[in-house]
Amino acid sequence: MLFTENTSDEELVRQFADEANRESIFRIIMKRYGAKLYAHVRSFFVTHEEADDIVQNTFVKAWRSLPRFRAEASLYTWLYKISTNETLTFIRNRKNKATVSLDDDDQYLQLPSVETGTHRSGEYIAAKLKAAIEQLPEKQRIVFNMKYFEEMKYEEMSEILGTSVGALKASYHFAAKKIENYLEND
Amino acid sequence: MKLDDYKGKFNFNPPEGYFDTFADRVMERIAQEDKRKSASRGRILKLAAWITSAAAVILAGIFIFKEQQPAPVHENVTYEDYATYSLIESSSTYSLCDYFYDNSTAQEVTYSASEFADYGFRLTGDMIIEEY
Numbered sequence A: 001m002l003f004t005e006n007t008s009d010e011e012l013v014r015q016f017a018d019e020a021n022r023e024s025i026f027r028i029i030m031k032r033y034g035a036k037l038y039a040h041v042r043s044f045f046v047t048h049e050e051a052d053d054i055v056q057n058t059f060v061k062a063w064r065s066l067p068r069f070r071a072e073a074s075l076y077t078w079l080y081k082i083s084t085n086e087t088l089t090f091i092r093n094r095k096n097k098a099t100v101s102l103d104d105d106d107q108y109l110q111l112p113s114v115e116t117g118t119h120r121s122g123e124y125i126a127a128k129l130k131a132a133i134e135q136l137p138e139k140q141r142i143v144f145n146m147k148y149f150e151e152m153k154y155e156e157m158s159e160i161l162g163t164s165v166g167a168l169k170a171s172y173h174f175a176a177k178k179i180e181n182y183l184e185n186d
Numbered sequence B: 001m002k003l004d005d006y007k008g009k010f011n012f013n014p015p016e017g018y019f020d021t022f023a024d025r026v027m028e029r030i031a032q033e034d035k036r037k038s039a040s041r042g043r044i045l046k047l048a049a050w051i052t053s054a055a056a057v058i059l060a061g062i063f064i065f066k067e068q069q070p071a072p073v074h075e076n077v078t079y080e081d082y083a084t085y086s087l088i089e090s091s092s093t094y095s096l097c098d099y100f101y102d103n104s105t106a107q108e109v110t111y112s113a114s115e116f117a118d119y120g121f122r123l124t125g126d127m128i129i130e131e132y
Helices: A009-015 A022-042 A048-068 A075-098 A102-108 A122-133 A138-149 A154-161 A165-185 B022-068 B079-090 B093-099 B113-131
Strands: none
Touching: A009 A022, A009 A075, A022 A048, A022 A075, A022 B022, A048 A075, A048 B022, A075 A138, A075 A154, A122 A138, A122 A165, A138 A154, A138 A165, A154 A165
16 A cells, blocks of 8 residues: 555554554654644753654654554654653752753753844843743643644644643743743833 | 743754754664664573573472482481380380380389380390291
8 A cells, every 4th residue: 555645644653553564654744743833842941952852752752652643643643742741850860860960951942043133142032931931830831832833723732741731821921921921020 | 031022033044954854863873772672682582591591400409419418327326225216116005115015924014114125125025036
């Protein structure tokens, strides 16, 4: 059977059970969702190398778990969840490591530069925002990233995080307020 | 600095050409992990086979060693002990009781251990003499 970029997710998942098709199917899935997942992971303040590592981990795990995937959620939502978990695991491990070496930690905590259009440099804005976001609790940080950087709809976020839309709105509101306060007072 | 001023302005794109080789690198990584897992599974199986063989050899060794052991020799056994043992071994409870009854006086007698052994030996000796 020939699989193309137009083959539906459902069909790809169904045919993945056949070992002969696996690699070609998986290559289509990586091509379809790799960039979106990369952007999601990259928004968590990690450098390209770390984002690359996490996105690769995500797909390696997906390869191993896809035969057990039960289409309760969409394939993208499932992959997104894996990448979020991988990112959080990485951040937690990095925090533990940072207690040993603060110098190493610095390189992980950089946002990419931003087009400011003001007298302030992109690096300056990115560094300030990064420091502000790091003050947030883990859950608020995830919600903030998904909404602010990825501009995701609350309904989508609700499906991925398993939290009500109302709770997500409140969470984003508190997170944004905290960041604004941080930026104003600094 | 207003938060909304920078919304959607961050660039999270990967370096150019990143996705050209991405799928190949992931597949390569999966293949390497599979190879490593398979090698480590092979090592575990080898180790299990080695442990099983070693246990079998040890058990066989213990069995053979026990089989080759001579019957225990009791060097400090006295003639008296032996006679007592022989008497008890060759007598049923009923016949042993008979020996405690002296026919000449029609009374029960009490023997010390050595007397009892000696009596047993003499009795056996008499029986042998009688046979000849």
